Amino acid sequence: MRYTFLLYSDPAMAAGMTEEDWAKSKEIYGQYIGALQEAGVFIETDWLHPADTATTVTLAGGEKRVQDGPFAETKETLGGYFAIDVPDLDEAMKWAEKCPHVHYGKLEIRASAMGSV
Structure with missing residues (x-):
């Protein structure tokens, strides 16, 4: 089963990061x-x-609308993702808990709907 981890965090946290922090x-x-x-x-x-x-x-x-910036103004924004293939949600949660992102942001887990709808 394919699961995607959506990584959300406050972009302000990255503002003060040095090159060493990024490395x-x-x-x-x-x-x-x-x-x-x-x-x-x-x-x-x-x-x-x-x-x-x-x-x-x-x-x-029926009308095209283009907006600069994200869909919604929020404090936390989507910054990246991981896609993994594991047997079930329990296994996906084990990997989510190991992701470094959970220590400073939120990680949303979603199962793939391809082939199921």
């Missing part, structure tokens, strides 16, 4: 990715640019 963070996430790969559950991951660089598009109501 340490990349090392910690690299170790987590390595553990996922070694376990054979890793599918993919991505790290997103800040939400204020987003463009939101909708055709709802």
Whole structure:
């Protein structure tokens, strides 16, 4: 079963990070990715640019609307994701608890709906 971990955090937390802080963070996430790969559950991951660089598009109501920035103004924004392949939600939760992100942000777990609807 494919699960996606959506990583949310307050972008203000990153504002004061030094190059050394970023290097340490990349090392910690690299170790987590390595553990996922070694376990054979890793599918993919991505790290997103800040939400204020987003463009939101909708055709709802038949009219095209384009908005600079994220869909909603919130304190916590989506910063990245991991996709993994594990047997069930219990196993996904075990991997979520090992993700470095849970120590300073929120991690939302969603099962893939492809093939089930």
